[in-house]
Amino acid sequence: MLRCACLLLLALLGPLPLLGQTQVVGIRDLNFGPVIRGVPNAVAPTDPVRSGQFYVRHRIGGSVQLRFTLPTRLTRVGGGGNLPISFATTDAVAQGTAGSSVPVTFNPNATQTFNLVTSADFNIRLGGRVSPAANQATGSYRGTVTLNVTFF
Amino acid sequence: MTLRRFFLPVVALLAGTQVLAAQGVVVAPHAVYLDHRTRSAAITLYNPGAEPVEVSISAFYAYPVTDSLGQFTLETPDSVTAGMPSAAAWIRAFPRIMTVPPLARQTVRLLAQPPAGLPDGEYWSLVLIAAKGGSLPVSAGDTAGISVGLTLEVRTIIPLTYRKGAVVTGLALSGLHATPAGDSLAIRVHAERQGSAAYIGTARGALRDAAGKVVGSFSEPVAIYYQAEPTFAIARQGLPAGRYQLTVEFTNERTDLMPEQLLKGPPVRDSLEVTLP
């Protein structure tokens, strides 16, 4: 009887998010590549090479709340300067892995909640914009983008 | 919000960038380095103007020397012989000819296809970027008379360096001297490259009075491919007559180049006692 009751409950609840099934992974860096002093450089979230990418896995029927921690400046490797970076309201795109999923553009500066309808997992691509000053120190600059995901 | 919703992102690249009423291109980096392992590099062209710019890329062999006045100029051999470290013949640009739209950028990949058995060493070329844009505005002429206007075109030349195997560089200084020239002190020094690679760095000089206080200085990027005798200047306006100590130092430091591109060598220094009238 106990086993029957448990099976009934499992059927009613649907697939449960076992602890090992939720996943957030940083896949690809947001890479602006060569930047010219004094010339702003933007990477579109749809850029297949230079956009940043995260992978999120949950379950169909579940919800995820996404909150980015975005840098406002990149730091010169070895010291000696900062490079301003900004993110526009359309700089993030989420798309489920199911064939029928379509991309959703959202504002990476604000918290977003998604209900997973057709895909249990999805990718988030992130664009951005750096604005080097005319006297920006040459060299490599680096910063960290963090994606915080809460699974419901 | 669900992932069913469809929204095409539209990102205005470079929105807000100032459009210049000029024609030409921005070229970055301003010096290209390749090595035998990767054999490729890229330059970025950016059109800051309001008109499309036609760009063509070519390579030729030349290297900087100094003239009789100590000014840097290019030495272009009449012909490139086997003993010259020229990379010009085997550097290819992709694309070689292109049109860069207004406020757009174009990446040009430079690929090296060196001959088999290329000995270890450093090889040089110059990359010429010719930009031809829309005509600049000239005044409307009197259709019954004669009106004259000339438009401007630009070409940019940047150095390219190809390294194979271990290469080293250094510098030997000799013949430091200083001569009053107008309101400046003209300083010249003979610099001869050591090792197997060009000496790319910065020349700095300081003029100190008897109390050791710096009363004048200079700092200039230098490129010594073989040998050179460059002229530097320190303003001497307001300096009282007397004896001064001049020090000159060459280092491999450059703020405009990536540290990994610079060959390291010990700083070289020379000094001289100078008497100002």
Place this chain on the structure above:
Amino acid sequence: MRTLTRVSATVAALLSLATAAQAQSANINATAVVYQAMTVTGARALDFGNVFPGVAKSIAVAAATSGRFDLTGQASANVNLTFTLPTNLTSGANNLPIGTWTGCTNATNTTTGCTTFTPSGSATASAFSGTGNLFVWVGGTVTPAANQAAGTYNGTVTLTAAYF
């Protein structure tokens, strides 16, 4: 009763598992490489306006219609300036002689106190300012013949700037 209790406890555990929020995070890097650039632009055409047959007309470098090139690059770096200059301007099949070229360079966008030179196919040594700027002005003289045909005469001045 005992069975019911066990079932209730299991339901509670499953519900808890199903509804408890879990938080995870991941990082990526944002990277950029800033390069020094070299910019050479033709900023202003050399404009003689209207000229008259048999009357030579000169445009000085300080004139409002002289040609101007704007350059930016590495501060204090050496740069060679070489010009490709026409000897004739053309209007269809007609030629109009041009020559007596004049030039001037300065670290700021003013011809006051600029350094004069004669533009030619031979290199003129110059240097970027301490802030990486260089302005180059070009003037010249056109010499229309007494029977110069009417028309709009055009030509091109090419500046080659070499950094090394």
